[in-house]
Structures are given as C-alpha cells and as structure tokens.
Amino acid sequence: MEKKQRVILRNQLEEIRSTGKSLMPEGLEKTMKPQDFADVTEYIRQKDSK
Numbered sequence: 001m002e003k004k005q006r007v008i009l010r011n012q013l014e015e016i017r018s019t020g021k022s023l024m025p026e027g028l029e030k031t032m033k034p035q036d037f038a039d040v041t042e043y044i045r046q047k048d049s050k
Helices: 034-048
Strands: none
16 A cells, blocks of 8 residues: 655645644653653754754
C-alpha cells in the first residue's frame, strides 16, 4: 500500500490556531534525564535554523 502525501500551503489555510497542547506525550518529562532535554532542545534548534 503506497501512502500519498498532499502539500497544503499556509496561504491556502483559512485559519491556524493552537490547541494549547504539547506534541510531547503527557508525563514524558518525568522519565527524561537533563541530557535528554538538552538533546531534544538542540535538535529543535537545528531544525528551526534550516
């Protein structure tokens, strides 16, 4: 089964709104070590700067 992707541009959207919820599963931070948070933060920074 082949999955197809459809690209929707921002200017094609009528509205963008926040749900106020994080994409991170609830309670995950309780199982993470400080270095894990540092690694995730650095990963996001690298992705954001591209």
